Amino acid sequence: MNTHLLFLALVLSLGILKTATSEEITTPTTSCCPRKIITGDGDSRSGTYTFNTTMDVSTLPAECKDGCIYTKMGLDELFCFAPGNLTSECVAIGPKRPDFTTIMIGGSSGTETIGYPCNTSIEDFPIRTSEISAVVFKDEILVCGSFSNLCYTEKASKWIQTPNMAISKLYFTMSSFKDSVIVTGGQVNENPTYATDEMEIFNGTTWTKLNKILTSPRYHHCAVVISDTEFYVLGGKNGDIILPIMEKYDNKGNLVDGKIQNMTTPRFDFGCAVMEGKIYAAGGQQMGDTTNTFEIYDPSLNTWNLMKAKFENGMMGFHLVVLNGNLTAIGHQVLSYDGENWTKIEEANKGANDYFALVVVPCSED
Structure with a gap:
């Protein structure tokens, strides 16, 4: 996975692409949602995002205040979130269904x-x-x-x-x-x-x-x-x-x-x-x-x-x-x-x- 972090500035109408270090921390500033479902009519940012890791907030864009980093299905990029104009739903991930x-x-x-x-x-x-x-x-x-x-x-x-x-x-x-x-x-x-x-x-x-x-x-x-x-x-x-x-x-x-x-x-x-x-x-x-x-x-x-x-x-x-x-x-x-x-x-x-x-x-x- 590359080291770019696509910041979803949901207060704005566009995303901001920035470079970030991949230094991990063991304790984020808040509890991270295991999975986020983002919805918005015709917005390319809509989709399902899965929690990946936590990062030092000092290395992230200012709006990424919780240090929670996500991946989006089908994309080889990392994402974080800030307040904005799309609907965000946190979904719990249950235990894997037995085979x-x-x-x-x-x-x-x-x-x-x-x-x-x-x-x-x-x-x-x-x-x-x-x-x-x-x-x-x-x-x-x-x-x-x-x-x-x-x-x-x-x-x-x-x-x-x-x-x-x-x-x-x-x-x-x-x-x-x-x-x-x-x-x-x-x-x-x-x-x-x-x-x-x-x-x-x-x-x-x-x-x-x-x-x-x-x-x-x-x-x-x-x-x-x-x-x-x-x-x-x-x-x-x-x-x-x-x-x-x-x-x-x-x-x-x-x-x-x-x-x-x-x-x-x-x-x-x-x-x-x-x-x-x-x-x-x-x-x-x-x-x-x-x-x-x-x-x-x-x-x-x-x-x-x-x-x-x-x-x-x-x-x-x-x-x-x-x-x-x-x-x-x-x-x-x-x-x-x-x-x-x-x-x-x-x-x-x-x-x-x-x-x-x-x-x-x-x-x-x-």
Whole structure:
């Protein structure tokens, strides 16, 4: 940006172009308006001006008494203001609208469909259910499971029943790819000792049971997609055995790598996410109790590291996601990780809930 300052002498009918230094001061003589909208019939000075910086008033034209400097959209110049014959409106600039929002569906507390941080117009889920899973597949939300093989797809904010899974189950994982969704493991009836190692695939019209299986039966495990063709499966439970393992599979159900270092903490019913190439695992259950521990896997080193940061309390039945660039845990409470600590997001806590389905989607323009 150039060093010319166009002084808008609004007492006069013309602007005065002067040269000014760019020395900044940290405290202007008055509070600067974040955005000014100037209007005047046919006047070239009309338009929107956005606050840029403050400058030492001794370096500015005498009429620029507040030291507030602005830019105008489309111009590579700096402006200040004085009283005059045009209308000036100060407009507050609110916080930037988030790019993405979570959609929470159903859960132990009911059938509500809730958006955070952006609201959603999607109707409540048609049946009361928990222990369901969801993914975004072909730009639509696909929800399945909960003691059944029922599946629903969201279309134009309505839930439409879609082809059923091959097997009724709960506590399974769903991983979405360009042309398919892979379901792994799960509990296939209400007997908690009956876990399955089976996988099935959905191509958009039909569910098919794969002839591939996990290395061991499990439920309450977790999965993260790491590329267009591969995903990790972590942890889980098989009867009384709590698993620390992590394995890599491809989108056809083939085991790609079964020799990845175990998590530092065997856990089930926990949250996991991938961010900047690293895998995060947090919370969950261990031997009948919840845990508040948090660990990170670095694929380049094939190592898990237990982090100092912990949840204030143990959490289970929640989701760990990357939301607008921040690692976020969403369940009975909503927590954000800043790289050092977990902080509760008070305004996001809309009542206790767990075992709901959750996806991250772009915020609606509505």
